Amino acid sequence: MVLTQTILKRTPLPIAILDNNLKFLATSDKWLEQFQGQKDLLGKSFPECFHDLPEEIFIDIQYCLEGVEQRSDATRYINKNGDALWYEWDVNSWLNEDDSVEGIIVILKDRTLSQRNRLLLEKSQQVARIGHWEVNLLEGTLYWSKITREIHEVPEDFQPNLETGINFYKEGHSRDTISELVNNAIATGSSWDTELQIVTKNGREVWVRAIGEAEMVDGQCVRLIGTFQDIDKRKKAEINSKIASERLAQATNSAEIGIWEYDLVQNDLVWDDNMYKIYGVSESDFNGVYEAWESTVHAEDKARSAEEVQQAISGEKEFNTHFRVVWPDGQIRWIRGMATILRDEEGIPLKMIGANWDFTELRNAQMKLAQSEESLQGAFENSRVGMALVSKEGVFMQVNESLCTSLGYTQEELLQLTFQEITHPDDLETDLKLLNEVIDGKRNTYQIEKRYLRKDGQIAYIYLTVTGVKDIDGNLSHFISQIIDISSRIAAEQKLKNLFDLTSKQNESLLNFAHIVSHNLRSHAANLTMITEFLVSDKITEDERDNAKEMLQTATSGLNETIQHLNEVVQVQVVSEEDLKTLELEVILKKVLNDIDALIPHEDSSMSIDLDTQLEVKGVNAYVESVLLNLITNAIKYRHPDRPLKLSIKGSANNGKVMLSFTDNGLGIDLNKYGNKIFGMYKTFHRNKDAKGIGLFITKNQMEAMGGSIRVNSSVEKGSEFILEFKAA
Amino acid sequence: MAVFQTACIIDDDQIYQFGMKILLREVDFSEEILIYQDGQEAIDALQERLSSGDTLPPVIFLDLNMPIKDGWEFLDDFVQIPQRDREQVNIYVISSSINPSDEDRARKYEVVSNYIVKPITSEKLLEIIAQHQ
Missing domain, CATH: 3.30.450.20 (PAS domain)
Structure with missing residues (x-):
C-alpha cells in the first residue's frame, strides 16, 4: 500500500x-x-x-x-x-x-x-500566413492545413496528394527544385528550407517559403512534415529592393561615384569598388581605417578636410567639399566629397556615409574655360578694333580703350551714354532698323558703315558689326559691337577723290586748252593761206592787194602772239612746295606800279593802297608780278569812259592765307551771263581791241600753280572786285 | 545776176571779213553782203531788219568764237525768231575749231545747214550755190 x-x-x-x-x-x-x-x-x-x-x-x-x-x-x-x-x-x-x-x-x-500557447501559435501562423502539411508515405496521403489550402487558393474540401502538391509549384526552376528536394529527403532523410514560386488555383504566382523534414523509421522515410509560408509580399519587396539597389550600384558605377561608410565607433571604413578606382589603390592596400583615407589626401588639403570631417561629425557644418588626393603613382586628382552622419536617438554620431567622385577633368575644363574667358577679356581690352557690349536699350555696358580713342570719350563718359546719342542723326534710322531686326530675331548680326559724333564734335567714320548675344533661355540679352575706325580711310578716300577731281579738271582744261590753241593757230593759219592765195592770184584789185599785204603782216604777228601766249600758258606749271619762295607783296606791288607808270592815266585816275605791314606770301616772284600786272592793267583797260578810274588795292593776312583785293569802278562784267567763262582762255567781254581773252586765264593758272586762287565780284556799269588768295608765308 | 540777194557774215576777224568779201564776189554769191563783228551786233541788226519789214538774209556765215556774244549764243537767240520769218535762212558755221564736240553741237541746231572748217575757199562757196539751185 x-x-x-x-x-x-x-x-x-x-x-x-x-x-x-x-x-x-x-x-x-x-x-x-x-x-x-x-x-x-x-x-x-x-x-x-x-x-x-x-x-x-x-x-x-x-x-x-x-x-x-x-x-x-x-x-x-x-x-x-x-x-x-x-x-x-x-x-x-x-x-x-x-x-x-x-x-x-x-x-x-x-x-x-x-491551449493558450497553441491558440497563439495558430493565430501567429495565420498572421504570418504559415500553414503546415504532412505527407504519409505509407498511406500515400497528403494533408494540408487551412492556411496551406488558403495559400494555394483551393477550397476546404480539396484533397491534395504528393503529385498534385508538387504540380502547384511553378514549372521550371521552382518545380524542379522542390521535386529534387523531396526526392532527396525521401532517399536520404535530408530536410529543406527554400523559397520558391507556386501558381495558385486562380493562376496567381506567389512566392512561398517551404520547409520540410523527413521522418525516418529503420532507415526508411515514412513521413514528410513541414510548413508552408506565403512570403510573396516580402519576396517581391526584396526583389524590388534588390533591383533598386542594383540600379543604384549601376548608376554609381557608371557615374564613377564611390560610396563609403565610416563606422565612427569602430573606426571601420568600408569602400565600394568605385572608391578604390577613384583613389587609385587596390583593395588589398587599404586597411579600412580613417587614417588610411587621410594618408591619401594631398598634404595641402589634409588639415582642412580633416577639420571638415570633424565639423560634420560635430554637426557644425555639412560635409560638402573637395580635396586633392595623391595616387600611388604620384598623380594628383581632384575629389568632390559629400556625406551625412547617422546618429542614434540621443544624437550620438554612429556612422558617416558619403559619396566621392573625381572631378579632375571637369575642373580642368573649367580652368580652361576661365582661361579662355580671361584671354577673351584680354582680347576685348587690348583689341585695336573698338569693342563694346551694348544693352538692348543701347546703353554701353562695357567699352574698350580703342573705342574710347576713336570717339574721344573716357570709359566713364561712354558708359553714361547710349549709342543713339553719339550716332550721326542721318545714320540713326538705318542702324535702328537693322538693330530691331536682330531684336525681332530676323537676323543675328549686321554690318554697316556709319558715323559717330566724337566728343569734340568731329565726325568719326566707322565700320560697325553688331551681333546679338542670347542667354541660356535663347532670349536676346545684349549686343556685341565691333567698331573699326575708318575715318583715316575715308579721309584718304576723300583726298584721293579730290585728287582725282583735280586731275580730271586738269585733264579737261588741258584738252580744252589744246582745242583753243588749235583753234587760234588754225585761224591765223587759215587767214595766212587765204591772203597768200589772193596775192598769187588775180582775183583782187590793186587796192585790195595793198590791203592784203598789210593783212599778211597782221596775220603773221597774230600768229606770233598766239605762239607767245602758248608759251606763257605752257610755262605756268604747278610749282612744288619747295619751289615756293617767301615774297613780300608790297615790294612786288611797288615794282609793278613803277613798271607800268607810263600806262597809268594819272590825271584821270586815283589809286589807294592799303596793305598790312610785312605781308608775306608763298609764291613764285614772276607769277605774282604777272598777276598783279594783269589785274592793274585790266582795271585801266576796262575803266568806265564816263568817269575817272578809282582803284583800291587792299591786303590782309587771315588764318594762314593772305587776301589781296583789287576794287575798281570800271565797266564791270555781267557775271550772270559770263560767270563761268571769265577766267576761260580767249574769252573777251568787251569790244575792246586790246582784249585778247588770255590775261585772266593765265592769271588764274598762275594763282593755282602757287596753291592760291582768284575770284571775282562784279556788276555791269559799276565796277569789279578781283580777290586773290595766297598761301601765307 | 548773183545767186542770192543777201549774204551775211558774222565774224570778228578783219582778215577773214576781207577775204570772204573777195571770195563771195568771185563766185557772184550775192548782190549784197552784211557784215557784223559779233553775235550781239548781228542779232540786233537782224531783229531791226524784221521790224522794218525786210526779210532775213537767206545765207548767214557764222563764226563761233567771238567777244560779247559768241556763235552759240547767237544761235540760241536766232531760233527765238518766229519760224515763218526765218524759214528761208541757211546758217553755215565757219570756224577754225576742229573740235568734234563743236561740230556735233552745231549740227544739233536745225537752222545750221553745214559746219565748215576755215580756211574757206571759192570751191566751198560754189558747193553751197549748187545745193540751192
Whole structure:
C-alpha cells in the first residue's frame, strides 16, 4: 500500500482518487501543484472543494458512479472570476470484488496554459500566413492545413496528394527544385528550407517559403512534415529592393561615384569598388581605417578636410567639399566629397556615409574655360578694333580703350551714354532698323558703315558689326559691337577723290586748252593761206592787194602772239612746295606800279593802297608780278569812259592765307551771263581791241600753280572786285 | 545776176571779213553782203531788219568764237525768231575749231545747214550755190 501510495503521489499526472461518496482518498503531488491552495484534501468532498469546474466533469463522474468504466473529454470553461480556462479530464470507475463502484479515479489537467500557447501559435501562423502539411508515405496521403489550402487558393474540401502538391509549384526552376528536394529527403532523410514560386488555383504566382523534414523509421522515410509560408509580399519587396539597389550600384558605377561608410565607433571604413578606382589603390592596400583615407589626401588639403570631417561629425557644418588626393603613382586628382552622419536617438554620431567622385577633368575644363574667358577679356581690352557690349536699350555696358580713342570719350563718359546719342542723326534710322531686326530675331548680326559724333564734335567714320548675344533661355540679352575706325580711310578716300577731281579738271582744261590753241593757230593759219592765195592770184584789185599785204603782216604777228601766249600758258606749271619762295607783296606791288607808270592815266585816275605791314606770301616772284600786272592793267583797260578810274588795292593776312583785293569802278562784267567763262582762255567781254581773252586765264593758272586762287565780284556799269588768295608765308 | 540777194557774215576777224568779201564776189554769191563783228551786233541788226519789214538774209556765215556774244549764243537767240520769218535762212558755221564736240553741237541746231572748217575757199562757196539751185 505504501508503494502504491508513493507511486500515486509521484506520478506526473494530476490524479485524485475519490471514494463513492466523492470524498478524496488520495491525490498526486501534481494535482496539488496544479490546484494550489487546496490543501488537506483527504476526506473532503470533491464537489465541495472543486465546485468551480465545468459541469461536464460532474456529469462524467456521475456516469462512472453508475458503473460506466471511463469518461474523458475536454472543454473551455469560463470560471466565476471570468477567466477562460481549458480542462481536459479522464474519469475512471474503480470497482470492488462484487463489481460495485468502490470509488472514482479522476485525472484532471488544466490545459489552459498550453491551449493558450497553441491558440497563439495558430493565430501567429495565420498572421504570418504559415500553414503546415504532412505527407504519409505509407498511406500515400497528403494533408494540408487551412492556411496551406488558403495559400494555394483551393477550397476546404480539396484533397491534395504528393503529385498534385508538387504540380502547384511553378514549372521550371521552382518545380524542379522542390521535386529534387523531396526526392532527396525521401532517399536520404535530408530536410529543406527554400523559397520558391507556386501558381495558385486562380493562376496567381506567389512566392512561398517551404520547409520540410523527413521522418525516418529503420532507415526508411515514412513521413514528410513541414510548413508552408506565403512570403510573396516580402519576396517581391526584396526583389524590388534588390533591383533598386542594383540600379543604384549601376548608376554609381557608371557615374564613377564611390560610396563609403565610416563606422565612427569602430573606426571601420568600408569602400565600394568605385572608391578604390577613384583613389587609385587596390583593395588589398587599404586597411579600412580613417587614417588610411587621410594618408591619401594631398598634404595641402589634409588639415582642412580633416577639420571638415570633424565639423560634420560635430554637426557644425555639412560635409560638402573637395580635396586633392595623391595616387600611388604620384598623380594628383581632384575629389568632390559629400556625406551625412547617422546618429542614434540621443544624437550620438554612429556612422558617416558619403559619396566621392573625381572631378579632375571637369575642373580642368573649367580652368580652361576661365582661361579662355580671361584671354577673351584680354582680347576685348587690348583689341585695336573698338569693342563694346551694348544693352538692348543701347546703353554701353562695357567699352574698350580703342573705342574710347576713336570717339574721344573716357570709359566713364561712354558708359553714361547710349549709342543713339553719339550716332550721326542721318545714320540713326538705318542702324535702328537693322538693330530691331536682330531684336525681332530676323537676323543675328549686321554690318554697316556709319558715323559717330566724337566728343569734340568731329565726325568719326566707322565700320560697325553688331551681333546679338542670347542667354541660356535663347532670349536676346545684349549686343556685341565691333567698331573699326575708318575715318583715316575715308579721309584718304576723300583726298584721293579730290585728287582725282583735280586731275580730271586738269585733264579737261588741258584738252580744252589744246582745242583753243588749235583753234587760234588754225585761224591765223587759215587767214595766212587765204591772203597768200589772193596775192598769187588775180582775183583782187590793186587796192585790195595793198590791203592784203598789210593783212599778211597782221596775220603773221597774230600768229606770233598766239605762239607767245602758248608759251606763257605752257610755262605756268604747278610749282612744288619747295619751289615756293617767301615774297613780300608790297615790294612786288611797288615794282609793278613803277613798271607800268607810263600806262597809268594819272590825271584821270586815283589809286589807294592799303596793305598790312610785312605781308608775306608763298609764291613764285614772276607769277605774282604777272598777276598783279594783269589785274592793274585790266582795271585801266576796262575803266568806265564816263568817269575817272578809282582803284583800291587792299591786303590782309587771315588764318594762314593772305587776301589781296583789287576794287575798281570800271565797266564791270555781267557775271550772270559770263560767270563761268571769265577766267576761260580767249574769252573777251568787251569790244575792246586790246582784249585778247588770255590775261585772266593765265592769271588764274598762275594763282593755282602757287596753291592760291582768284575770284571775282562784279556788276555791269559799276565796277569789279578781283580777290586773290595766297598761301601765307 | 548773183545767186542770192543777201549774204551775211558774222565774224570778228578783219582778215577773214576781207577775204570772204573777195571770195563771195568771185563766185557772184550775192548782190549784197552784211557784215557784223559779233553775235550781239548781228542779232540786233537782224531783229531791226524784221521790224522794218525786210526779210532775213537767206545765207548767214557764222563764226563761233567771238567777244560779247559768241556763235552759240547767237544761235540760241536766232531760233527765238518766229519760224515763218526765218524759214528761208541757211546758217553755215565757219570756224577754225576742229573740235568734234563743236561740230556735233552745231549740227544739233536745225537752222545750221553745214559746219565748215576755215580756211574757206571759192570751191566751198560754189558747193553751197549748187545745193540751192
